[in-house]
Amino acid sequence: MSTRWFLERSEAERAAYATYFARLAAAGQDIDGEARFVDAMAERGSRILDGGCGTGRVAAALAVRGHDVLGADADGTLIDAGREQYPGLPLVHRDLLDLRAEDGPFDLAVLAGNVMVFLEAGTEAGVLRALDGVVVPGGRVVLGFATDRDYTVAALDRDASALGWLPEHRFATWQMAPWGDDADWAVTVFRRPG
Template sequence: MSPTAYDQRWQRIEAAGGNPHGEADFVCRYAPRSVLDAGCGTGRVAIELARRGLDVVGTDLDQDMIAMARAKAPELTWVHGDLGDLELATRFDAVVLAGNVIPFVTAEHRRAAVHTCARHVAGDGRLIAGFQLQPGWPTVADYDTWCESAGFACEARYATWDRDPSTDAASYAVSVHLRP
C-alpha cells in the first residue's frame, strides 16, 4: 500500500466517526515518557503520541513511509531501518508495534524483530503489539514464544485497542509484554 493510500484509509475511518488514535490511547494508559514506534509507517501513531507530550522515535523499513512521516513531522526523529537488526542508543518506556507490523515482517525474521524491539525496552517498560489473527499469519502463541525467548512475559491480552477482552473467537490481538 502506498503511503498516500495508507493515510487516506485512516482519514476515511476518522470521517466515518472512527477513532484513528486507538493505539495511542492504549499506549498512554501505561503512562510512558518515551516510545519507540516500531514499524511506524507514515507516523500516525508516533505523531499522535508526540502531540500528547511523549518523546517518540519512529522507525520503518519502507523508505517512502518514513519520507512521508518526516514530511508531516520533521521535528520528530525518524529512522529508516530493519527491525531485524536495528540498534538505537536509546531505551524506551514502551515499544509499540501497531497495525500488523509483526505479520508484515518476513517469517524468517519475526523472532529477530521481536528480540530487537525487546532490546529497546527500558528495564520496567513494555512491549506492546497488535495484529490480526488469520490463517498464515503468526498466532499469539508464536508471538508469546518469541517474547519469552527475549525475556518477556505476557502481562495482558485484548481483542482490540479499546481493551475488549480477548476470546478464542477474536480476530485481532493486542498483547502487552514485560520482563517478569
C-alpha cells in the same frame, strides 16, 4: 526487501496507504485508538518507540500527549510521507531488525498495525530480540495484529517467553474488548523482566 509488506503491496498500494489515515481523519474517523491505549500505561514523558510506524500516526499522537517518541519503518515511502504529514516528528527509515542501542533506551515499544505479520517470514523472533535490546528492564512491549495470518498468537507467546518476557494483558481490540480464542485481533502487552 522480502518482508510480507513489500511482497503483498505494490508500490502504488504503498503510496495510497501513505495517505489512508489522513483521509480517515479528514472524514472525522478516530485514528488515535492505539495511542490512547499506550498513553494510558505510560508515565508522562516516556520514551516510546513506534516500531513499524508507517507514516508515524501513532508516534505523532503520543508526542502530542507529551511523550518522547521515535518512529521506525522499513518502508521509505511511508517514512517520507510521514515527514511531510508530521514535520519535525523523529522518523527513521530502518528495518526493526536493525534497531541500534543508540536509538533507545525506550520505556515502551509499540508495534501496532499488523507489524508482526508483515515482517519477513522467520524474522519475528529476531525483531523481538532487537526490541529486547532497546527497551529498558521493566519496560513494556505492546503488539497488535490480526490472528488470521501465518505468525500466530501462539508463536508470539513462544518467542516472547524465550526472551523471558512476562505476559501482562491480552485484549481483542485496542479498546480492551475481552480476549477469546475466536478473536480476529490480538493486542498483547509484555513486560521485560527487570
